[in-house]
Amino acid sequence: MAHYSETSLETAACLWEAVLTLRARPITDPDAIGLALAIDNTFDALGTAALRLTVVGWTDVVEAAWRAAENNYPLCFDWDFVPNWIIDNIDWSAPHHPCMQAKAVPWAASSNPSDPA
Template identity: 80%
Template sequence: MGHYSEGSLETAACLWESVLALRSRPITDPDAIGLALAIGKAFDALGTAALRLTVVGWTDAVEASWREVENDYPLCFDWDFVPAWIIDHIDWSDPFHPAVMQRGGG
């Protein structure tokens, strides 16, 4: 395992905290409920420890996305940006392999 800065460790913690929140406290709309169910399936398929390591692996990607918007983003990193990033960037369709969606170049 590489050496990570304190900031990256906090990002990893924010990612994990957001996944837990999105799983257990879905907003009452169909998309949020569907996401909570998909996250729950990943917990069931992989187990907590393996899923946590998967989520920690998204740290570099979320930090790169944050660097692109941090000077213009009006809300906070941990409670707003990170959960929104998970919603917009993670493909939960395969419960054994939740992963960052690959975006086409533009």
């Protein structure tokens, strides 16, 4: 059985909480409303349990992004960084498969054999 640090468990909880908040309480700007509808469509397509497991799977990437940003990020991790990370890095366009955009995974670009980096 895998063991997770308290920090990783908290990050996973923050991710799930942010998804629920982005879905339930969109601000009045059209992008936020569109995001809420896309997240809601994903809930309908996958179900809560499957989506929760998907979201928890983003934990390591979010923690790596936070480590890279935390010294220069003026706001808090749970209420600012995590929701903004989701907004900036998750593609909700395929309701059965919400996924991280390539820019969210820094090691993805370097592992691409066709990448001339």
